[in-house]
Amino acid sequence: MIRPKTPCEDARDATLNGSIGAYIPTCDDNGQYTPEQCWGSTGYCWCVTTTGQKIQGTETPPGTAITC
Structure with a gap:
Protein backbone atom coordinates (compact mmCIF):
# COMPACT_ATOMS: atom_id res chain seq x y z
CA MET A 1 0.00 0.00 0.00
CA ILE A 2 1.30 3.44 -0.90
CA ARG A 3 1.09 6.02 1.85
CA PRO A 4 0.17 9.64 1.14
CA LYS A 5 3.03 12.11 0.78
CA THR A 6 4.09 13.94 3.92
CA PRO A 7 4.51 17.74 4.11
CA CYS A 8 8.30 17.28 3.83
CA GLU A 9 7.96 15.16 0.70
CA ASP A 10 5.50 17.65 -0.82
CA GLY A 31 8.92 11.20 5.00
CA GLN A 32 9.60 13.35 8.06
CA TYR A 33 12.01 16.29 8.11
CA THR A 34 15.52 15.29 9.17
CA PRO A 35 16.71 17.37 12.17
CA GLU A 36 19.58 18.88 10.17
CA GLN A 37 18.68 20.82 7.04
CA CYS A 38 21.19 22.41 4.67
CA TRP A 39 20.90 24.76 1.73
CA GLY A 40 23.20 23.06 -0.76
CA SER A 41 23.95 26.11 -2.90
CA THR A 42 25.04 28.24 0.10
CA GLY A 43 26.40 25.63 2.52
CA TYR A 44 24.40 27.03 5.45
CA CYS A 45 22.80 24.44 7.75
CA TRP A 46 20.28 24.67 10.61
CA CYS A 47 18.15 22.51 12.88
CA PRO A 62 29.46 26.86 5.41
CA GLY A 63 32.09 24.38 6.56
CA THR A 64 30.88 24.33 10.18
CA ALA A 65 29.72 21.04 11.67
CA ILE A 66 26.16 20.94 13.01
CA THR A 67 24.56 18.53 15.44
CA CYS A 68 20.86 18.82 16.15
Missing part, protein backbone atom coordinates in the same frame (compact mmCIF):
# COMPACT_ATOMS: atom_id res chain seq x y z
CA ALA A 11 7.88 20.56 -0.13
CA ARG A 12 10.86 18.60 -1.48
CA ASP A 13 9.05 17.55 -4.65
CA ALA A 14 7.75 21.08 -5.29
CA THR A 15 11.25 22.50 -4.94
CA LEU A 16 12.83 19.86 -7.19
CA ASN A 17 10.63 21.16 -9.99
CA GLY A 18 11.56 24.78 -9.25
CA SER A 19 14.52 27.10 -9.38
CA ILE A 20 18.16 26.11 -9.54
CA GLY A 21 19.87 26.85 -6.23
CA ALA A 22 16.65 26.70 -4.19
CA TYR A 23 16.62 25.12 -0.74
CA ILE A 24 15.48 21.48 -0.98
CA PRO A 25 14.19 19.95 2.27
CA THR A 26 15.72 16.65 3.38
CA CYS A 27 13.25 13.96 4.44
CA ASP A 28 13.94 10.68 6.23
CA ASP A 29 12.72 7.24 5.12
CA ASN A 30 9.35 7.88 6.78
CA VAL A 48 14.41 22.05 12.43
CA THR A 49 11.51 20.67 14.42
CA THR A 50 9.69 17.53 13.30
CA THR A 51 7.33 19.79 11.33
CA GLY A 52 10.21 21.48 9.50
CA GLN A 53 10.19 24.75 11.44
CA LYS A 54 13.65 26.29 11.75
CA ILE A 55 14.95 26.42 15.33
CA GLN A 56 16.19 29.94 16.00
CA GLY A 57 19.90 30.30 16.71
CA THR A 58 20.95 27.02 15.08
CA GLU A 59 22.13 28.31 11.68
CA THR A 60 25.76 27.53 10.92
CA PRO A 61 27.96 28.99 8.19
Whole structure:
Protein backbone atom coordinates (compact mmCIF):
# COMPACT_ATOMS: atom_id res chain seq x y z
CA MET A 1 0.00 0.00 0.00
CA ILE A 2 1.30 3.44 -0.90
CA ARG A 3 1.09 6.02 1.85
CA PRO A 4 0.17 9.64 1.14
CA LYS A 5 3.03 12.11 0.78
CA THR A 6 4.09 13.94 3.92
CA PRO A 7 4.51 17.74 4.11
CA CYS A 8 8.30 17.28 3.83
CA GLU A 9 7.96 15.16 0.70
CA ASP A 10 5.50 17.65 -0.82
CA ALA A 11 7.88 20.56 -0.13
CA ARG A 12 10.86 18.60 -1.48
CA ASP A 13 9.05 17.55 -4.65
CA ALA A 14 7.75 21.08 -5.29
CA THR A 15 11.25 22.50 -4.94
CA LEU A 16 12.83 19.86 -7.19
CA ASN A 17 10.63 21.16 -9.99
CA GLY A 18 11.56 24.78 -9.25
CA SER A 19 14.52 27.10 -9.38
CA ILE A 20 18.16 26.11 -9.54
CA GLY A 21 19.87 26.85 -6.23
CA ALA A 22 16.65 26.70 -4.19
CA TYR A 23 16.62 25.12 -0.74
CA ILE A 24 15.48 21.48 -0.98
CA PRO A 25 14.19 19.95 2.27
CA THR A 26 15.72 16.65 3.38
CA CYS A 27 13.25 13.96 4.44
CA ASP A 28 13.94 10.68 6.23
CA ASP A 29 12.72 7.24 5.12
CA ASN A 30 9.35 7.88 6.78
CA GLY A 31 8.92 11.20 5.00
CA GLN A 32 9.60 13.35 8.06
CA TYR A 33 12.01 16.29 8.11
CA THR A 34 15.52 15.29 9.17
CA PRO A 35 16.71 17.37 12.17
CA GLU A 36 19.58 18.88 10.17
CA GLN A 37 18.68 20.82 7.04
CA CYS A 38 21.19 22.41 4.67
CA TRP A 39 20.90 24.76 1.73
CA GLY A 40 23.20 23.06 -0.76
CA SER A 41 23.95 26.11 -2.90
CA THR A 42 25.04 28.24 0.10
CA GLY A 43 26.40 25.63 2.52
CA TYR A 44 24.40 27.03 5.45
CA CYS A 45 22.80 24.44 7.75
CA TRP A 46 20.28 24.67 10.61
CA CYS A 47 18.15 22.51 12.88
CA VAL A 48 14.41 22.05 12.43
CA THR A 49 11.51 20.67 14.42
CA THR A 50 9.69 17.53 13.30
CA THR A 51 7.33 19.79 11.33
CA GLY A 52 10.21 21.48 9.50
CA GLN A 53 10.19 24.75 11.44
CA LYS A 54 13.65 26.29 11.75
CA ILE A 55 14.95 26.42 15.33
CA GLN A 56 16.19 29.94 16.00
CA GLY A 57 19.90 30.30 16.71
CA THR A 58 20.95 27.02 15.08
CA GLU A 59 22.13 28.31 11.68
CA THR A 60 25.76 27.53 10.92
CA PRO A 61 27.96 28.99 8.19
CA PRO A 62 29.46 26.86 5.41
CA GLY A 63 32.09 24.38 6.56
CA THR A 64 30.88 24.33 10.18
CA ALA A 65 29.72 21.04 11.67
CA ILE A 66 26.16 20.94 13.01
CA THR A 67 24.56 18.53 15.44
CA CYS A 68 20.86 18.82 16.15
